[in-house]
Amino acid sequence: MTMPLVQPLRAFGLAAIVLASTAAACGERAHGEQSDAAAAGAIVGEPDEPAEPERPPMDPCALLTEQEISEQLLQTLSPEDVANLTPKEFEVTPNEVPWGVSRRCEFAYASKDASEGNAPLLRGNFSVMVSAIAFANAIQPRDRRPVAGAGPEIFKYQSMGERTYYVTKGRYAASLTDFRGIYDPTGQSQDGARVALLRRIAERLP
Numbered sequence: 001m002t003m004p005l006v007q008p009l010r011a012f013g014l015a016a017i018v019l020a021s022t023a024a025a026c027g028e029r030a031h032g033e034q035s036d037a038a039a040a041g042a043i044v045g046e047p048d049e050p051a052e053p054e055r056p057p058m059d060p061c062a063l064l065t066e067q068e069i070s071e072q073l074l075q076t077l078s079p080e081d082v083a084n085l086t087p088k089e090f091e092v093t094p095n096e097v098p099w100g101v102s103r104r105c106e107f108a109y110a111s112k113d114a115s116e117g118n119a120p121l122l123r124g125n126f127s128v129m130v131s132a133i134a135f136a137n138a139i140q141p142r143d144r145r146p147v148a149g150a151g152p153e154i155f156k157y158q159s160m161g162e163r164t165y166y167v168t169k170g171r172y173a174a175s176l177t178d179f180r181g182i183y184d185p186t187g188q189s190q191d192g193a194r195v196a197l198l199r200r201i202a203e204r205l206p
Helices: 003-045 066-075 079-084 133-137 192-204
Strands: 090-099 102-111 123-132 144-146 154-159 162-169 172-177
Touching: 066 090, 066 102, 066 192, 123 133, 133 162, 133 172, 154 192, 162 192, 172 192
Parallel strands: none
Antiparallel strands: 090 102, 102 123, 123 172, 144 154, 154 162, 162 172
């Protein structure tokens, strides 16, 4: 009595095995396609993290010489002071200080007065910093000011009383901060000495 049921049961079992195998294969293929798509999305679809600017390779303290600095500091003195200054030179002491991914050199200077025991006629500090050009490009146009007698690669940043002079070249930007203006009897600050130093710096940028 049970014999007629054997073939249908065997056929049903075989069909179930075939369906299960097919479903498993489809599942594995779908999972593999999803994994491939996810990997492709990770490579193509997702934006890369912004790369941190590289630290400039040049030494900021080597971008100006003592003679170049002395020549421009003389321009910041009155004719009477220059006449009384012997020798007409300045002692310059550079010192690089840590400054993140930028490189900064702080220059201390003092006039080489011949008279012993007297304070130098002029002494002070200024700094030069070299950065990736992205730092200069990030300055808002409203904060940029042209510099008379200089090309478009030289500009000054002026905001909330702060003033820094920049020169850009290739992949880098260099800044000059706290350098004195050329002597002007009217009390106006003239930028000629700053521009001269920025041009010297630009000559040494790659």
